[in-house]
Amino acid sequence: MGSEKRKKRKKSSFSDKLIHVLTYTFFGVFAFICIYPFYYIFINTISSNELSQKGLIIFWPKGVHVQNYLKAMKIPGLFDAAVISVGRTVLGTLLTVAATAFLGYMFTRETMWHRKFWYRFVVVTMYFNAGIIPWFLTMRNLNLTNNFWGYILPAIVSPFYIILAKTFVESIPKELQQAAEIDGAGTMKIFLRIILPVIKPIMATISIFAAVGQWNAFQDTLILMTDNKLYSLQFILYQYINQASSLKQLVNSSSSSAVAQSVATVQTATSIRMTVTIIVVAPILFIYPIFQRYFVKGIMIGAVKG
Secondary structure: OHHHHHHHHHHHHHHHHHHHHHHHHHHHHHHHHHHHHHHHHHHHHOOOHHHHHOOOOOOOOOOOOOHHHHHHOOOOOHHHHHHHHHHHHHHHHHHHHHHHHHHHHHOOOOOOOOHHHHHHHHHHHHOOOOOHHHHHHHHHHOOOOOOOHHHHHHHOOOHHHHHHHHHHHHOOOHHHHHHHHHOOOOHHHHHHHHHHHHOHHHHHHHHHHHHHHHHHOOHHHHHHOOOHHHOOHHHHHHHHHHOHHHHHHHHHHHOOOOOOOOOOOOOOHHHHHHHHHHHHHHHHHOHHHHHHHHHHHHHHHOOOOO
8 A cells, every 4th residue: 555655656746747847848938939039139239230230149149339229319309209208108107097096986986977877888989989080080170189198188098997997996895985985085085095095906007008008109109290209219110110221321420430430330220120129118128027016916806807
């Protein structure tokens, strides 16, 4: 009997180890597939532009320098676009989260006038929309073309975010609100003093979604903006990827002495594309570590109920 148990333990132990090895191998390969493209672009931005142009930088940087980033800062319109992108991301995220939290709370209040109708009216917009042309005509009639608020106002109310917030608020014991009402607290006081401190996880989750959406958006710039002072960083990236060949000549000619430059640091179409890509992508990557501890809790609790 004892020998049979030991054999079972050995078999079980071997199978467990095999599963662990396969699991770590699978997720290790998956993580590498996700991370490598960013790593590849980054090492090409700090390597010799000549080698990068020839596709010789694969795993390790060669001829390391930072001239690409210094010269990228001289690209016309890049700084203004960065200001626009940061402004729309910060302001847009704050207003979206505030509106989402308040509407998510109000749609759980039975005293709200025609609560179910308004909730369904908001949710149905997830499935139906008029299309780009009617949207553009509406934005033009509201004077939101060539207007910074054209980036902000359309994104404030998002049905998906409201569903997450509403479901999260519904998970809060109603006794908290009832006790506050007995003490004479009104709707806004309950929202600010009771609800907001409790729904931080879902607010952090929505902040990530909203910030990434605002930062990565470029189609609204393409449709609404003709003033280059209102171009976003993503739209500038879109333009520069398409015009990298002509842009490299502009950057090289703007240097103090293009002839005296090393061949390794002379800008190429590849170096322009990759450098601007890193400049555009890097800032948003810093948002995830800040809100990561809230993300899983917020999205799981916000998805429990329909």
